[in-house]
Amino acid sequence: MIFMMKMLTGNYASAWGAKLARVKVVAAYPITPQTTIVEKIAEFIANGEFEGRYIRVESEHSAMAACIAAENTGVRTFTATSSQGLALMHEMLHWASGARLPIVMSVVNRALGPPWSIWSDQQDTISQRDTGWIQIYTENNQEVLDSIIMAYRIAENENVLLPIMVIEDAFILSHTMEPVEIPEQEKVDMFLPEYDPRYKLDPAVPMGFGSLVMPEGPFMEYKFKGQEAMENAMNIIDEVDMLYKENFGRSYGGTVEEYRLDGAENVLVIMGSVASTAKDVVDKLRNEGKNVGLVRIRSFRPFPYKRLRYILKNRKSVGVFDRSYTFGYGGALFTEVRSTLYGLSTPVKGYIGGLGGRDITTGLLEKIFMDIIRIGNEGIDRDYEWVGLIGDKRW
Amino acid sequence: MKNLTIPEEEYMLPGHTACLGCGATLAMRYTLKALGKNTIITIPACCWAVIPGVYPSRTLEVPLLYTAFEVTGAAVSGIRQALSAKGIEDVNVVGFAGDGGTADIGIQSLSGAVERGEDIFYIMYDNEAYMNTGIQRSSSTPKGAWTTTTQVGKVRDWKKEKKKNMVEIMAAHGIPYTATASIAFPEDFIKKLEKGKKIKGPKFYHVFSTCPTGWLVSPNKSVEVARLAVDSKVFPLYEVENGIYNITYMPKKEVSVKEYFSLQGRFRHLTEDEINEIQKEVDESWRILIEKEKWSKSLIKV
Amino acid sequence: MNEFPTPIATVPSTSNKTGGWRTFRPVILYDKCIRCMICWKFCPEPAIKIVSAEKYQAKNAAIAKLDAPEIDYDYCKGCGICANECPVKCIDMVFEEKLEG
Numbered sequence: 001m002i003f004m005m006k007m008l009t010g011n012y013a014s015a016w017g018a019k020l021a022r023v024k025v026v027a028a029y030p031i032t033p034q035t036t037i038v039e040k041i042a043e044f045i046a047n048g049e050f051e052g053r054y055i056r057v058e059s060e061h062s063a064m065a066a067c068i069a070a071e072n073t074g075v076r077t078f079t080a081t082s083s084q085g086l087a088l089m090h091e092m093l094h095w096a097s098g099a100r101l102p103i104v105m106s107v108v109n110r111a112l113g114p115p116w117s118i119w120s121d122q123q124d125t126i127s128q129r130d131t132g133w134i135q136i137y138t139e140n141n142q143e144v145l146d147s148i149i150m151a152y153r154i155a156e157n158e159n160v161l162l163p164i165m166v167i168e169d170a171f172i173l174s175h176t177m178e179p180v181e182i183p184e185q186e187k188v189d190m191f192l193p194e195y196d197p198r199y200k201l202d203p204a205v206p207m208g209f210g211s212l213v214m215p216e217g218p219f220m221e222y223k224f225k226g227q228e229a230m231e232n233a234m235n236i237i238d239e240v241d242m243l244y245k246e247n248f249g250r251s252y253g254g255t256v257e258e259y260r261l262d263g264a265e266n267v268l269v270i271m272g273s274v275a276s277t278a279k280d281v282v283d284k285l286r287n288e289g290k291n292v293g294l295v296r297i298r299s300f301r302p303f304p305y306k307r308l309r310y311i312l313k314n315r316k317s318v319g320v321f322d323r324s325y326t327f328g329y330g331g332a333l334f335t336e337v338r339s340t341l342y343g344l345s346t347p348v349k350g351y352i353g354g355l356g357g358r359d360i361t362t363g364l365l366e367k368i369f370m371d372i373i374r375i376g377n378e379g380i381d382r383d384y385e386w387v388g389l390i391g392d393k394r395w
Numbered sequence: 396m397k398n399l400t401i402p403e404e405e406y407m408l409p410g411h412t413a414c415l416g417c418g419a420t421l422a423m424r425y426t427l428k429a430l431g432k433n434t435i436i437t438i439p440a441c442c443w444a445v446i447p448g449v450y451p452s453r454t455l456e457v458p459l460l461y462t463a464f465e466v467t468g469a470a471v472s473g474i475r476q477a478l479s480a481k482g483i484e485d486v487n488v489v490g491f492a493g494d495g496g497t498a499d500i501g502i503q504s505l506s507g508a509v510e511r512g513e514d515i516f517y518i519m520y521d522n523e524a525y526m527n528t529g530i531q532r533s534s535s536t537p538k539g540a541w542t543t544t545t546q547v548g549k550v551r552d553w554k555k556e557k558k559k560n561m562v563e564i565m566a567a568h569g570i571p572y573t574a575t576a577s578i579a580f581p582e583d584f585i586k587k588l589e590k591g592k593k594i595k596g597p598k599f600y601h602v603f604s605t606c607p608t609g610w611l612v613s614p615n616k617s618v619e620v621a622r623l624a625v626d627s628k629v630f631p632l633y634e635v636e637n638g639i640y641n642i643t644y645m646p647k648k649e650v651s652v653k654e655y656f657s658l659q660g661r662f663r664h665l666t667e668d669e670i671n672e673i674q675k676e677v678d679e680s681w682r683i684l685i686e687k688e689k690w691s692k693s694l695i696k697v
Numbered sequence: 698m699n700e701f702p703t704p705i706a707t708v709p710s711t712s713n714k715t716g717g718w719r720t721f722r723p724v725i726l727y728d729k730c731i732r733c734m735i736c737w738k739f740c741p742e743p744a745i746k747i748v749s750a751e752k753y754q755a756k757n758a759a760i761a762k763l764d765a766p767e768i769d770y771d772y773c774k775g776c777g778i779c780a781n782e783c784p785v786k787c788i789d790m791v792f793e794e795k796l797e798g
Contacts, residue, residue, distance in 0.1 A: 024477065024480040024481070025473065025477050027469070027472070027473060051480075053476040053477075053479060053480050055472050055476050055511070057469060057472070057504075058503060058504065058507030058510075059503060059507075061466065061504075062466060062468070063469075065463065065466035065473065066469040066470065066472050066473035066476070067473060068462070068473065069460060069462065069471070069472070069474045070473035070474065070477035070480075071473075073435070073473070073474050073477035073478060073481075074477065075480050075481060077477075091463055092463060092466070095463055100703040198701075199701055199705060201458045201460055201474060202435075202458060203432060203434060203435060203457060203458060205458065206453060206456050206457050206459075207453065207458050207459070207705050207707050208447055208452075208455070208458075208459040208706030208707075209458070209459065209461060209705055210460065210461035210462070210703070210704070211448075211450045211451075211453070211459075211461055211704065211706040212444065212445055212448075212449050212450060213449065213450045213704055217450050217704075218450070218704060219704075222702075222703060225702055229702070396750065396762050396763050396764065397734070397747060397763070397764045398732055398734050398763050398764070399737075399747075400734075401738055403747065405743060407743070408711050409711060409742040409743060409744050409771075410709070410710035410713035410714065410715055410742075410772055411710050411713075411742070412710075412715070413741065415718070415774050415775065416741060416778055417741050418741070420741040420742070421739065421741050424741070424743060448706075448710045448713055450704050450706050451704070451705075451707055452706055452709075452710045452713060453706040453708065454710035459706075578739075581738060581739075614776040614778070615776060615778055615780060615781040616781060617776065617778055619782070
């Protein structure tokens with residue numbers, strides 16, 4: 001077997017993923033920190049290494065609209081964006097999932113303004129929770145590349161047919177180089193056969209895609225099909241992860257990655273690249289005899305509630321770290337985890353931090369773990385709190 | 396033996412749900428007669444999003460992608476590039492949108508598609524207001540018109556601004572071909588579409604399409620009103636091919652703006668002076684168009 | 698619901714008989730009709746068919762050779778464009794209630 005290792009940023013890993021997936025149409029618009037993904041694709045195209053077409057659209061809204069139209073014409077599509085660009089796409093995100101189009105999009109997590117911030121937090125993608133997209137959060141650059149390839153395999157499954165966001169953190173992954181193994185094209189081709197949907201825009205078959213449906217028409221029934229597809233995706237994400245391991249030797253846990261949960265009493269639930277930092281903290285605290293563990297949610301939608309409930313049901317306490325906010329209550333991941341554990345006596349507390357690229361240090365995470373241990377012993381003091389605010393001596 | 400001046404083939408079926416005398420349906424009927432079966436069409440939010448009828452009804456004999464209001468330009472680009480990626484170049488890719496979806500909310504994606512030189516047809520069927528939502532003012536509503544958002548009322552708040560000139564905007568993009576057309580002149584419209592079939596790149600058609608419901612016009616006068624718009628020079632028929640202007644129909648008889656307005660309830664409130672002012676503007680626009688035609692044709696290198 | 702995961706419209710609209718919308722019925726007076734097909738050209742449904750020359754009597758021998766227009770009342774909504782555009786005014790718009798009465 002020939003291994004090709006390259007030093008790649010998360011964004012270049014993403015572009016490599018799209019190239020290996022033999023994407024036919026890319027439509028994209030520049031935005032920091034996503035831009036280097038589509039720059040890399042442009043470089044591939046300029047060098048004759050990428051067979052797809054690149055539509056240099058005039059906005060993210062049009063990027064998604066063009067991908068939707070191209071996908072509806074029966075080809076594999078790709079786009080990438082961040083933050084404000086993702087927010088601008090919002091209308092079309094619903095359109096893509098409602099039309100059941102397996103588009104794959106790389107999203108580089110970046111804060112939403114104002115105030116302007118180009119740095120990482122998960123506010124942009126969390127705000128798109130209800131658009132009907134599968135959301136996969138990654139931890140490192142290898143996982144970015146692998147997840148793009150897996151995403152097409154998941155999305156194009158007849159029992160799924162939903163679009164997928166493959167999400168990486170701004171700068172921490174997007175602009176930081178790591179060694180990344182590039183899978184062989186031949187093997188990727190076997191893993192990802194050419195995309196040929198059963199229904200597409202074809203002059204030989206006059207059909208109307210997306211017409212008006214009355215309240216007594218099957219609007220609700222089709223939405224229910226989408227819900228069923230999301231439920232199906234939960235298993236298929238796990239299956240594809242195992243299949244990927246068989247083919248390429250790497251796996252990430254599918255919907256959920258479990259880290260040092262053997263005998264763990266106090267568990268932190270987290271998403272994104274900060275999981276790497278948290279794993280170091282877990283190792284340190286375990287060496288100190290504290291029974292802590294980590295759960296990294298890879299799939300926020302579909303939310304792996306059954307698996308998560310199974311994983312967390314007998315823990316003494318659970319903390320949830322959100323790198324996003326919803327003014328008026330705790331973070332989105334926190335509310336999902338707590339509702340997943342509803343009816344159990346496990347105390348669950350939310351921590352909101354790392355916004356606008358604020359560093360999430362090992363020190364901060366250690367304090368959070370100590371707080372989770374404390375609520376395990378003393379009971380919960382409050383539902384959630386913001387951590388790492390300037391001048392807050394507790395954190 | 397048939398005595399027909401336009402193609403016999405029909406790609407629009409009856410049974411659709413357009414209002415009586417709808418000009419937009421004629422615009423579609425003629426478009427498909429000219430472009431034929433080998434066509435993919437995309438339609439954003441507009442009257443034509445409901446004319447085909449409620450699911451599972453379809454009224455076109457070509458595939459149709461419904462899409463969001465502002466994305467027609469992006470949607471035709473996506474279809475075109477996907478077809479090209481599959482090696483299919485002979486399919487006509489058509490965006491078919493109203494004036495609001497084109498001149499207002501959709502102008503950005505249209506501009507992008509035209510600037511990129513996408514090989515597509517874009518048909519703006521102009522019924523001069525947001526008719527599907529109930530006759531609200533658009534930038535394509537003509538000066539003087541009543542709409543539900545430019546009501547006459549006590550202080551006479553009818554539309555005071557001139558209609559946006561989409562053909563000029565398209566010409567400024569350096570588009571290979573753009574033209575006006577009218578449902579009252581199907582032969583002229585179809586000829587322009589036939590011409591477009593031979594041109595690679597974006598083709599933009601501004602098609603005057605009477606809305607009897609929104610203009611307060613008797614449905615049987617739908618085509619007549621459209622004809623008067625052309626004869627009164629309110630809506631001249633011309634084309635701009637690579638910057639060269641060509642007036643395709645010279646009005647044969649003198650028709651005043653007043654005469655054109657007289658069939659329409661939406662202009663009923665205008666005073667003699669107000670109509671005269673609009674007449675002057677129409678005359679001036681016509682004079683400028685003739686000058687543009689002369690001037691641009693003088694630039695052709697022999 | 699069809700087998701697709703998203704609603705795809707496949708049923709021709711011809712199943713929707715819009716003739717019921719009609720208040721006035723266009724009636725072609727074939728003895729006056731010159732078969733110029735302008736009515737057919739401007740029908741927004743379209744609900745005017747082209748039928749063989751022999752089906753209707755014509756004004757004269759030259760016209761009798763031409764295929765004739767025929768209104769399809771299943772779909773005609775009665776907008777009256779045909780009657781308005783007819784150059785020889787051979788289409789009458791007749792109030793439907795009178796016809797039924």
